Amino acid sequence: MSLWGTGARADDSPSQIAKGLMSSRVYVDSSVASQVPSSDVAEMNAALNKNSKADIRVVVTDGNNSQSGTVAALRAVATRVDKGKVYVAIAADGKHMLALTKKGSYLSPKDANKLVAEVSGEPLKQRVIDFSDRAEKKAADKEKSGMVGAFVLLGVLVLVVAGAIAAFVVVRKRRRTRREREMADLKRGVEEDVTRLGEDIAALDLNVMDPSLDAAAKSEYEQAMNSYDAAKTATERAARPEDMQAVTTALEDGRYHMTACRARLNGEPVPERRAPCFFNPQHGPSVQDVMWAPAGGAPRSVPACAADAQAVLAGGQPDVRMVPYGDGRRPYWDAGPAYAPYAGGYYQSYGGMDLLSGMMIGTMLGSMMGGGWGGHHDMIGGGGGDGGFGGFGGDSGDAGGGWDFGSGDFGGGGDWGGGGDW
Structure with a gap:
């Protein structure tokens, strides 16, 4: 299915589109590639490259997606590319177009709407080129007026710089104090997790020198101990919150192998390697996903251990x-x-990040993970699998902020409006 519409089409994910836009300013969705001549793509690229101040990226789509879905998808692409000031989605026939502008850039949502309307009625190639030329003029004009304003502001800034420096020193001290307190709390919490795993491993009461010990159980036990040791070492060395990621990754591994070892010793099936229990990762691997909602939040699917899953399904509170x-x-x-x-x-x-962002919606961490460029995305880590959004084949979970959208001539639900008035 196409990311931009409905029906049997190619599956161009935001990651795939973003990769294409790293080397080209124009990306043509697979579903409409046959409708857009390569010569037109080359001309559009040349015009966009020439208009460097405008700094525009264009995605050509089949035009069948809703406006809200297209905006969300375009945001996800912009977040991944992490460069450019304006992103445009335009149908292959040129009839439908919207623009997403980076906050604080030369082009406001209102300006973008006006330019979209000014070039309406033109075919794809000409509409993109004319939009780019007009946006370039806007950028040049703003740059010129900005230089004049900069000289005026310089005098004002000189007057306030001393006070700003003093305020900065105070704020930095408060921030450092807050971070030190947060780090102390975090370290105490992580040490509790490390200690709990050590106690659970010790409770196995395993004699690894016993020649009758099951070899598989012994191997699981040794892996659990190795991960426990790695978690202890990483905790001792941790100086920043980001360092704790290595600790809990080791704890998750150690807790799984400890659980597997216990199962083998008891003659039970080895548990499936699943994500830890969302409610308390100390509970070890989850056994099923359940629907759960934080106070005042919307329900979402989370992995849970057997006890917590039973509690939630029975209408009770998990541990x-x-x-x-x-x-x-x-x-x-x-x-x-x-x-x-x-x-x-x-x-x-x-x-x-992709798994967590869906589970954390409505929580403090969830609100932080939903930010724009930067934020905690890099700190948390996570691969390329993305939680579904709009029509984007499950690959736009970090659509995030940092971008403005006013309107366009995309309609809703496949029913197109026109002229930027919808």
Whole structure:
């Protein structure tokens, strides 16, 4: 299925589109590639490259997606490319077009709407080129007026710089104090997890020198111990919240092997390697996914251990991992940004950011993960699998902020409006 529409089409993911836009300013969706001559693509690329101040990227689509879906998809692409000031989605027939502008750039949503309307009625190639030329003029005009304003502002800035420096020093000290407190809370919480794993491994009461010991159980035990040791070492060396990701990744591995070892010793089936229990990663691998909603939030699917799954399905409360926070305790997903790497490490092998962003919606960590460029995306980690959004084949989970959209001439649900008025 196409990312931009409905029906039997190619599956161009945001990651695939973003990769294409790294080397070209125009990407043509697979579903309409036969409708757009390569010579037209070359001319559009040349015009866009020439208009470097406008800094525009264009995605040519089949035009059958809803406006909201297209905007969300375009945001996801822009976030991945991480460069450019304007992103345009345009139908292969040139009839439908919208523009997404980077916040603070030369082109406001209102300006973009006006330019979209000005070039309406033109075929694809000409519409893209004319839009680019007009946007370039806008950028040049803003740059010129900005230089004049800069000289005026310079005088004002000189007057306030001393006060700004003083304020900066105060803010930096407060921030450092807050981060030190957050790191202390985080380290206490992580040390609790490490200690809990050590106690659970010790409870196996295994004599590895016993010649009658099952070889597979012994191997699981040794892997659990190795991961436990790695987690202890990483905790001792941790100086920043980001360092805790390595700790919880090792804890997840150790807890799985400890659980597998116990199963082998008891003659039970070895558990499936699944994501840890969302409610408390100390519970080990989950056994099923259940629908759950935080207070005041919408339901979402989360992995749960057997006990927590039963509690949720029965309408009760799961056993939530409460971590140190100031003078009290909170669920780890509502204990501040320092716990983002902590959570990310536990789910690193199961989709990382993409899995967490869906589960954390409506929580403190969830609101932080939904930011624009930068933020905690890099800190948390995670691969290329993306939680579904709009028509984008499940690959736009980090659509995020940082971009403005006013309107366009995309309609809703496949029913197209026109002239930027919808």
